[in-house]
Amino acid sequence: MxxxxxxxxxxxxxxxxxxxxxxxxxxxxxxxxxxxxxxxxxxLPKFPEAVLPVTIGLMNRIVVSASxxxxxxxxxxxxxxxxxxxxxxxxxxxxxxxSSTSSSxxxxxxxxxxxxxxxxxxxxxxxxxxxxxxxxxxxxxxxxxxxxxxxxxxxxxxxxxxxxxxxxxxxxxxxxxxxxxxxxxxxxxxxxxxxxxxxxxxxDHMQQHSGQHLVTAIADLEFGYPTTSWWLGEEVSYIELDTPTIKQEEITNIERIVNDKIRASSPVDVQVFGEVGLIPETVRTRGLPDGHKGPVRVVTIQGVESNMCCGTHVSNLCQLQVIKLLHAEKGKKNKTNLHFLVGGRVLKHLAGCLEREQKFTALLKGGPTDHVNLVDKLQKSLKLTNKNVQTVLKDLAVLEAEKLKRRDPLPKYYCLHRKEGDTDFMNVFINEVSNQRPAMEKRSVLEMLFRVYAAEIWTLNVREAKKVEAMGINGYMTQPQTGNDDDDDYELDPVLLFLTVGEDKGAGQMVLYGDSQPVSQLGPKVCEMLKGKGAGKGPKFQAKVSNLENRAQAEHTIEQYFNSSN
Ligand SMILES: [Zn+2]
Missing domain, CATH: 2.40.30.130 (Elongation Factor Tu (Ef-tu); domain 3)
Structure with a gap:
């Protein structure tokens, strides 16, 4: 039938x-x-086109199947x-x-x-x-x-x-x-x-390999760029051309010519020669492996070139279907890597591009020709929004700091979490609180002068008196105080600030700011509880953390620290 x-x-x-x-x-x-x-x-193989003796016997079988x-x-x-x-x-x-096996x-x-x-x-x-x-x-x-x-x-x-x-x-x-x-x-x-x-x-390998022969031949014949090696990748392949650069115009020409050759359906032949000496001089080779003996295989694209090769190939260029040159990039040792796809990989790549294009069309609510403009608009809009958010967050940090400063008496520690916050938010908050510490203490300059000079007269501490004179009253008041001070009203210990930003139950950042003693003791503990990585120096411990869900536990630890130190 x-x-x-x-x-x-x-x-x-x-x-x-x-x-x-x-x-x-x-x-x-x-x-x-x-x-x-x-x-x-x-x-990259040293002799990518070399004929390896092992394949000669095997390849006679393989060639039959590589039709x-x-x-x-x-x-x-x-x-x-x-x-x-x-x-x-x-x-x-x-x-x-x-069940999914198709008729083809x-x-x-x-x-x-x-x-x-x-x-x-x-x-x-x-x-x-x-x-x-x-x-x-x-x-x-x-x-x-x-x-x-x-x-x-x-x-x-x-x-x-x-x-x-x-x-x-x-x-x-x-x-x-x-x-x-x-x-x-x-x-x-x-x-x-x-x-x-x-x-x-x-x-797939036959298409990529024979396609490589063709691109290599045309790049050499048309522009004098020999191929020094090649790479058959899982997704994309490339040839390494012995030239520091290649113009886009040259890439376009190579692509046009190789696809012309595919349309012309030139046969691809395989010949096996008994020894190297019998091979015509026109056959392209970059040498055989050391110690090679016996027959050598030559692959010929009719009308294009002959090449010693052990790989599997198509029997006619039309089986390549199409070649797409993707892009060139700087290679090693002043060479250029030219990336390409052949046959089924071109279709697969195109299918992937179309799928992404359709998703972009749905997301951007505009056709493919508008995609670039729409993304550009979105980026500009996002930049402006981010700028506005930054400004609002800074204002918020100032307000939050004000809220703390109004508290009377001031707490020994203060915890603040802001999901939308960032490093800037925390820094602004810290600056707002620190810069106005004298105001937080609610002491008038006169009160302070009285205290300082009264103390100096009492202790006759000439050295400290000179220090106050040199720094000015504001400078003195912002310095951490040491030594015994029985008068609680004039306690200058700063409030320990525990600030966190980021996802309520996820990743984010933390800062512990205050006296260096509690900061150095509590910083590593709190950081570990929040599963973070960070470091501290002086009054500040900061870290990137991965689990803000344990915030309450961290706050409890800080509370315990101050309760026990009372
Ligand atoms: Zn080859």
């Missing part, structure tokens, strides 16, 4: 349903989320018995649920070609991984097969993922000439297993 006829489509539909049921029946255990492996390729479609993918009515299982989830996604995904699953491999060895091992940003050591097994379709990391490209039988492959790396598969369950040596490939991840 020819595909496209009515009966053909129905038959295919039935096959897809059968395939789905077959997969559901096989998926008795979840496919599992692959932990994000530690990116061992974090440092722009899933390995051996067909869209005809293959019987469910010949179904190859679906790819594993990509690292950023969780388990693939069979199923089309990829229907693969008549089954890749099998024999387990040569399986040894206990551990792997450094990063799960949700946390470093973890994953215990498992290192498996070597007689052949593999899973690309081991190398040449700037991360490894493939997939399954060996029903066991997920967490990482594939190169150990000498072996591709080592890290799995979390033991496999039986000598057993022949079906290999399955995470096709979404493979296709």
């Amino acid at each position: 020819q595909p496209g006829t009515r009966k053909g489509r129905t038959s295919r539909h039935l096959d897809l349903l059968l395939a789905l049921r077959w997969i559901q029946s096989r998926c008795t255990q979840p496919l599992g989320t692959l932990p994000q492996t530690k990116t061992r390729y974090k440092a 722009g479609e899933a390995p051996g993918c067909v869209s005809s009515s293959s019987p469910p018995s010949s179904v190859t299982e679906v790819s594993s989830p990509s690292p950023s996604t969780s388990t693939i649920s069979s 995904a199923l089309a990829k699953i229907l693969c008549p070609e089954i890749f099998t491999a024999k387990v040569l060895s399986c040894k206990e091992a551990s792997l450094k991984t990063v799960v949700n940003g946390k470093k973890e050591l994953l215990n498992g097994f290192e498996v070597i097969l007689d052949d593999t379709i899973l690309f081991p990391e190398g040449g700037g490209q991360p490894c493939d993922r997939g399954f060996l039988g029903s066991v997920p492959v967490v990482q594939v790396s190169r150990h000498g000439t072996d591709a080592v598969h890290f799995v979390t369950e033991p496999l039986v040596e000598g057993e022949t297993l079906r290999q399955m490939l995470d096709w979404d991840r493979r296709l």
Whole structure:
């Protein structure tokens, strides 16, 4: 039955349903989320385009599958018995649920070609991984097969993922000439297993890698900027160009040309040469790894360039879909990093941009073309509001200080919390209280003069009398007094101020201000109660705190301090 006829489509539909049921029946255990492996390729490779000998044998298999479609993918009515299982989830996604498997995904699953491999060895091992940003050591097994379709990391490209039988492959790396598969369950040596490939991840890597070849070639051919290394990131990739700067106009031109090439649908060929000497001089290379022997692989974008490379590639530039150059930034050693996206990543990025744009439209109550103006207006308005709030808060601090100063007698300590307050609020309050301490004491200058001189006559303290004369009466009155003073009416101890600002039950700031003795004793205690970090010097202890809910407890501690010191 020819595909496209009515009966053909129905038959295919039935096959897809059968395939789905077959997969559901096989998926008795979840496919599992692959932990994000530690990116061992974090440092830029010295020879990003180098051909590594290990890949030659393996890549002949991989190239077959790197045709722009899933390995051996067909869209005809293959019987469910010949179904190859679906790819594993990509690292950023969780388990693939069979119920959410779309028809297009199923089309990829229907693969008549089954890749099998024999387990040569399986040894206990551990792997450094990063799960949700946390470093973890994953215990498992290192498996070597007689052949593999899973690309081991190398040449700037991360490894493939997939399954060996029903066991997920967490990482594939190169150990000498072996591709080592890290799995979390033991496999039986000598057993022949079906290999399955995470096709979404493979296709993404093929697009980014072949796209990199194309951008590198055009940047060099058109502007003479050679690529010195490249980085295939989880989200965005970049090439490092050997130039201190690149103009926006040049970036725009490179982008236009590479997309022209994609539209022209140039084939991408892979050739394997028996030895380096047989490779034409026109092939681009920056050298082979030390000690390389044997065949060398050359990837050619027809009409563009040839390049020694071990990575996985598309078979035609049209499979790249589109290339978007994002931005350039200063790199290391006078070089420039040019960031880019290829194919599916462009669509994903665009989808993210559109989603954000829609949210902005709803928030700003204006269309995308007005977004910049609307945000600019909001920022200016916010700046003005903040300024007004600052002024009001300062006025409030002055009023609060007045309220305290009117109290008679003055308390030994005073606690004030203001949710909306800030550092300025607390400082203004402290200044207002401190600067007018003589007024708080409600002493007239005459009263004070009388007291001072009476005291001096009584004690004949010539030294203190000279000090008073030098400082003037106001200066004297603002100085903390020491020594015995039996007359309580003239006690000059300042009020201990305990000020807090911030969320009633959350984070904020605290200041303890007053005599250095209670401040130094109470500051660290109160700070600890409020779960803060801070320090004190002289009359002031200040801290950033994370739990203002314990304010009452802190106030009680201050109260106890003064009760016990009475
Ligand atoms: Zn390459």
